[in-house]
Amino acid sequence: xxxxxxxxxxxxxxxxxxxxxxxxxxxxxxxxxxxxxxxxxxxxxxxxxxxxxxxxxxxxxxxxxxxxxxxxxxxxxxxxxxxxxxxxxxxxxxxxxxxxxxxxxxxxxxxxxxxxxxxxxxxxxxxxxxxxxxxxxxxxxxxxxxxxxxxxxxxxxxxxxxxxxxxxxxxxxxxxxxxxxxxxxxxxxxxxxxxxxxxxxxxxxxxxxxxxxxxxxxxxxxxxxxxxxxxxxxxxxxxxxxxxxxxxxxxxxxxxxxxxxxxxxxxxxxxxxxxxxxxxxxxxxxxxxxxxxxxxxxxxxxxxxxxxxxxxxxxxxxxxxxxxxxxxxx
Numbered sequence: 001x002x003x004x005x006x007x008x009x010x011x012x013x014x015x016x017x018x019x020x021x022x023x024x025x026x027x028x029x030x031x032x033x034x035x036x037x038x039x040x041x042x043x044x045x046x047x048x049x050x051x052x053x054x055x056x057x058x059x060x061x062x063x064x065x066x067x068x069x070x071x072x073x074x075x076x077x078x079x080x081x082x083x084x085x086x087x088x089x090x091x092x093x094x095x096x097x098x099x100x101x102x103x104x105x106x107x108x109x110x111x112x113x114x115x116x117x118x119x120x121x122x123x124x125x126x127x128x129x130x131x132x133x134x135x136x137x138x139x140x141x142x143x144x145x146x147x148x149x150x151x152x153x154x155x156x157x158x159x160x161x162x163x164x165x166x167x168x169x170x171x172x173x174x175x176x177x178x179x180x181x182x183x184x185x186x187x188x189x190x191x192x193x194x195x196x197x198x199x200x201x202x203x204x205x206x207x208x209x210x211x212x213x214x215x216x217x218x219x220x221x222x223x224x225x226x227x228x229x230x231x232x233x234x235x236x237x238x239x240x241x242x243x244x245x246x247x248x249x250x251x252x253x254x255x256x257x258x259x260x261x262x263x264x265x266x267x268x269x270x271x272x273x274x275x276x277x278x279x280x281x282x283x284x285x286x287x288x289x290x291x292x293x294x295x296x297x298x299x300x301x302x303x304x305x306x307x308x309x310x311x312x313x314x315x316x317x318x319x320x321x322x323x324x325x326x327x328x329x330x
Contacts, residue, residue, distance in 0.1 A: 005035045005051055005052065005053035005097075005099050006035070007035060007037075007051055007097065007099075009025070011096070011097055012025055012037060012049070014096055015049070015051075015091060015096055015097060015101050016039060016047075016049055016089065016101075016103055018089050019039075019041065019045075019047060019088050019089045019103050020041035020042065020043055020045065021041060021042040021043075022039060022040070022041060022042075023040050023041060023042045024039075024040045025037045025038065025039050025040065025049075026038050028048070033052060033059070033063075033066070034050045034051060034052050034066075034067075034230075035050070035051045035052075036048060036049065036050045036051070037049045037051075038106065039103070039106075046105075046106035047088055047103050047104060047105055047106050048085070048103070048104055048105075048106055049101060049102070049103045050067060050070070050101070050102050050103075050104075051097075051099050051100070051101050052066060052067050052099060052100050053098060053099045054094060054098045054099060054100070058297055058298055058299065059297075060168075060169065060172050060290065060293065060294075060297065061151060061152070061153065061168040061169070061171065061172055062146050062151050062153055062165060062168060062169070062231075062233075062290075063151075063230075063231070064148055064150035064151045064152075065146075065147075065148025065149065065150035065151055066100075066148070066230040066231070067090075067092070067100040067101070067102050067230060068090075068092060068100070068147075068148055068150075069146070069147050069148050069229070069230050069231070069232055070102055070228070070229050070230035070232075071087050071090045071102045071104075072147055073147075073204065073206075073229035073230075073232040074086070074087045074104060074229060075087055076139055076141075076204060077136070077139060077204065077229075080135055080136070080138065080139050081135050082132060082135040082136055082139075082226065083107075083132070083215075083223060083224055083225045083226060084225065084226060084227070084229065085104035085105035085106070085107050085225065085227065086104065086105045087102065087103070087104050088103045088104060088105060089101070089102075089103040090102050090103070107215050107224065107225035107227065108215070108217070108224050108225065109215035109216050109217050109218070109224035109225055110215060110216060110218055111211070111212055111214070111215055111216075112125060112211040112212070112214040112215070112216050113210070113211035113212040113214075114211075115216065115218060117221075121221060123255040124221045124255075125214075125216055125221050125223070126253050126255040126256045126259065127255045127256065127258060127259030127262075128216075128221065128222060128223045128259055129209065129214060129223060129244070129256055129259065130255070130256040130257060130258065130259025130260030130261075130262075130263065130265065130267070131223075131259045131260065131262065131263035131265070132209075132223050132226060133206075133209070133237070133240055133244075133256075133260050133265055133267065134259075134260050134263035134264055134265030134266075134267075135263070136203070136204050136205070136206055136240070137203040137204065137205070137237040137240070137265060137266065137267075138203075138264075139203070139204040140201060140202065140203065140204075141202040141203065141204055141234030141235075142202070142234075143155065143156060143161075143202060143234060144156065144157060144158045144160070144161035144199075144202045144234055144235050145161030145162075145164060145165065145233060145234060145235065146161075146165075146233050146234075147232070147233070147234060151168075152164075152168075153165055153168055154234075157196075157197070158196045158197075158199040158200075158202070158235050158236055159193050159194070159196040159197055159199075161233075161234075161235060162189075162193065162196055162235070162282065162286070163189060163193060165286060166185065166186075166189050166285075166286060166289070169286070169289045169290055169293065170182050170185065170186075170289070172293055172297070173289070173292075173293050176293060176296050176297045177296075178292065178293050178296050178297070180289065180292065180293075180316075181316075181317075181320065184320050184324075185285065185289065185320070188282075188285065188320055188323040188324060189282065189285075191323070191328050192278050192281075192282060192323055192326065192328060193282075194328070195275040195278040195279055195282070196236065196275075196279060196282070198273070198275050199235065199236045199279070202234040202235055203234070203235065203236070203237045204232060204234060205232065205233050205234065205235055205236070205237060205239050205240050205243070206226065206229055206231075206232055206240060206243065207231045207232060207233055207239060207240065207243035208228055208229075208231050208243050208244075209226065209240065209243060209244040210244060210245075210246070212228075213226055213227050213228045214226055215227070231243075236270075236279055236283070237265075237266055237267060237270060238267065238270050238271065238276065238279050238280055238283060239283045240267070241256075241267060241271075241280065241283075242280065242283040242284050242286075242287050243287070244256075246287050246291060247291070247311055247312070247315060248284075249284070249315055249318055252267070252271065252280075257271075277326070278323070278326055281319050281322045281323050281326070282319075282323070284315065284318075284319045285316065285319040285320065285323065288312050288313075288315040288316035288319055289316060291308070291309075291311075291312035291315075292309060292312040292313055292316055294308075294312075295308055295309045296309075
């Protein structure tokens with residue numbers, strides 16, 4: 001079972017000393033892999049510390065170097081208008097602790113997840129999230145794939161990076177003895193990877209913009225922060241739609257798309273392009289592979305874990321069926 005890294009008060013005080021004198025700290029719940037604390041300093045500032053132990057044996061290949069990616073992404077987005085916290089301190093030396101550390105500003109607002117909204121209010125937030133995505137995707141990245149060198153999943157084209165990502169997740173499944181239709185997956189990717197070639201500009205793609213990673217102003221419903229950028233990749237903006245709705249199989253949300261278009265985003269246009277449907281299904285294929293492996297690799301237990309894996313397998317099969325029924329571009 002995946003366990004979080006344990007940190008005592010003295011260790012935490014030493015770790016965050018470059019930011020200031022710690023007056024108190026409280027653990028934050030949520031998240032599967034990181035230990036997180038809300039920090040309060042003597043000068044009145046608040047921040048959030050995220051700590052990930054050096055043991056990555058229960059991580060997928062793409063998750064190697066997660067916290068480095070989180071800090072890098074926050075810094076890349078600092079002047080973009082996307083509401084991300086400012087990085088206050090990082091420590092990847094593992095001199096004080098056998099773990100990595102990122103300390104970032106504490107965001108205002110409340111998490112969208114768990115905040116009760118009616119249908120109309122939810123539509124407003126989704127519209128606003130589409131606008132945030134537009135801001136994200138305007139930031140250009142220097143290559144394609146996952147930025148962390150430890151992952152080894154970057155390339156000069158989106159097609160090459162995506163194939164690396166697929167092969168890595170299939171290798172992870174083999175390592176953890178998770179049965180997958182690997183040959184069907186490889187055949188579908190080989191048949192349709194040409195659809196990825198129109199993606200010639202690498203956008204910053206958060207990949208995990210579910211409600212828990214989005215902070216809103218409860219009065220105005222403006223999005224005042226997005227967090228947990230550790231799984232960010234550089235590539236196709238359409239990948240964002242799947243990351244924000246990882247078990248979804250239907251049409252992307254219309255309010256999100258309208259908000260994206262109104263803010264100058266490209267999602268609706270790219271979806272309507274000749275390769276849009278195929279690219280969306282390839283991204284859904286990738287996410288379904290990841291979600292299918294996670295319960296075994298992480299050591300999830302209980303009926304919910306069975307339902308989680310079954311849902312992922314059902315979506316994996318659906319993505320394959322759709323790709324297999326889609327004519328290959330000439």
